[in-house]
Amino acid sequence: xxxxxxxxxxxxxxxxxxxxxxxxxxxxxxxxxxxxxxxxxxxxxxxxxxxxxxxxxxxxxxxxxxxxxxxxxxxxxxxxxxxxxxxxxxxxxxxxxxxxxxxxxxxxxxxxxxxxxxxxxxxxxxxxxxxxxxxxxxxxxxxxxxxxxxxxxxxxxxxxxxxxxxxxxxxxxxxxxxxxxxxxxxxxxxxxxxxxxxx
Amino acid sequence: xxxxxxxxxxxxxxxxxxxxxxxxxxxxxxxxxxxxxxxxxxxxxxxxxxxxxxxxxxxxxxxxxxxxxxxxxxxxxxxxxxxxxxxxxxxxxxxxxxxxxxxxxxxxxxxxxxxxxxxxxxxxxxxxxxxxxxxxxxxxxxxxxxxxxxxxxxxxxxxxxxxxxxxxxxxxxxxxxxxxxxxxxx
Numbered sequence: 001x002x003x004x005x006x007x008x009x010x011x012x013x014x015x016x017x018x019x020x021x022x023x024x025x026x027x028x029x030x031x032x033x034x035x036x037x038x039x040x041x042x043x044x045x046x047x048x049x050x051x052x053x054x055x056x057x058x059x060x061x062x063x064x065x066x067x068x069x070x071x072x073x074x075x076x077x078x079x080x081x082x083x084x085x086x087x088x089x090x091x092x093x094x095x096x097x098x099x100x101x102x103x104x105x106x107x108x109x110x111x112x113x114x115x116x117x118x119x120x121x122x123x124x125x126x127x128x129x130x131x132x133x134x135x136x137x138x139x140x141x142x143x144x145x146x147x148x149x150x151x152x153x154x155x156x157x158x159x160x161x162x163x164x165x166x167x168x169x170x171x172x173x174x175x176x177x178x179x180x181x182x183x184x185x186x187x188x189x190x191x192x193x194x195x196x197x198x199x
Numbered sequence: 200x201x202x203x204x205x206x207x208x209x210x211x212x213x214x215x216x217x218x219x220x221x222x223x224x225x226x227x228x229x230x231x232x233x234x235x236x237x238x239x240x241x242x243x244x245x246x247x248x249x250x251x252x253x254x255x256x257x258x259x260x261x262x263x264x265x266x267x268x269x270x271x272x273x274x275x276x277x278x279x280x281x282x283x284x285x286x287x288x289x290x291x292x293x294x295x296x297x298x299x300x301x302x303x304x305x306x307x308x309x310x311x312x313x314x315x316x317x318x319x320x321x322x323x324x325x326x327x328x329x330x331x332x333x334x335x336x337x338x339x340x341x342x343x344x345x346x347x348x349x350x351x352x353x354x355x356x357x358x359x360x361x362x363x364x365x366x367x368x369x370x371x372x373x374x375x376x377x378x379x380x381x382x383x384x385x
Contacts, residue, residue: 048279050351050368060279060370113276115367118347136271136307136348143273143350144309 008162015165016078019085029081037073043109044069047146051114068150072105075157082164089168098160105153112142241362243267243354246340248301250332257299257340261360264383266298266376268353268369269336269345271307272317276351279370285322287373291330294380299332304341307350355379 020026045060046053061069079098111117117139142149243265245258257267270277284291284298291298302314311317314333318326325331336345345352355364355376363379366372 047275049371050276052368052371056371113274113351113368115347115349115352118349122347136350137309139350140271140273140307140309143275146275 011169012078012162012165015082015168018168019082025081025085028084029077032080033073033077035073036076037069040069040072040105041066043106044150046109046114047112047143051110051112051116053109057109068154071154072102072157075154075161076102079157079161079164082161082168086164086168095160095164097156097163101153101156101158101160104149104156108142108146108149112139112146242360243356243362244343246343247337248299248334248340249337250334254337255332255334260297260299262358264294264296264358264379265356266296266353266379267344267356268298268300269303269341269349269351270300270317271303271309271350272311272314273306273309274350276368276370278317278321280351280368281318281322281325283370283373285324287377288324288328290377290380292328294330296330296380297332298330299334301334301336301340303345303348303350304336304338307348357383 020029041061042053042057044065045062046057048060049057076098079095083095118136121134121138243257245256247254247256249255257265268280270280281300300314300318302317312320314335315326318333344354349367352365352367353369353376354362355366357363364375366375369376
């Protein structure tokens, strides 16, 4: 388990060294990180404000939410850097994990205690009365499983980062002799086959 | 359209959709939580609620300003709302405002803590404050004052029984409560 995580971390590290090789890429990624982390720093405490965003929600930012905002900002900014690098080199980006993670991270803040869900459910229930029973239980589930939902979002974002790193490496053979990366010829057309093993 | 751009199109689309959905949902929520345009005089209907298991009627508070706040004890914004009210305790105590905090009917179908435990855990300084009344929704009051089943909603009712404002999350909207207090609740 630890070895598998370590190998994936090395894949991400190698891919980031390639993708963030230029000063321009570093500055761009830094800027994206600041913007995304700031967005999540405002968004995450909105569970305490019934979905209201802005300075009002920032007042409720806790240290753990700040750490989560930084982690999410970092994961999404690095994934974007890898995606852009891959685009420039003809690799096909697969943003599903990161996008899904970004969406999941938004759910507790917007749906837990705000009027969004009750009003949406009420609108649906006008056509489909059975839907009316799902509003409060859904909010309750989100409110009582907030930590798990954020955990899932971070795992999805991390998976998105790893997937993009894998694609970058399948198109680039690192020069370091410590790692052996086998490149598939059609890596940029298909998913690519990547094997990373210890020397 | 270049081949590269076409390859990256799903990424752009996903980013645009996520951003649009977030902004739209946020704006919608903000609109819902903004002070409702005050309709022509709306008199608060009488309804019962339970305090320590005894039935009490809203009409018994007529003649004084009321904040009727319906909460669920599993709701983070309700907890934050109580903490916000505790921070403004001196302002509330200096006014005539009576804050009736009721646990939603059946607490939204989830047992959760009772009101006393919820208040003791969230804002213990408010537990014995005479400006606060804690109780439970009855089905009749819940249907009247929370037909959309919001988990955190309050009504500001003037001494004449006129509903001045319906809003949500005192943690984010205390400025409206403060205006209500300063407008005549003192």
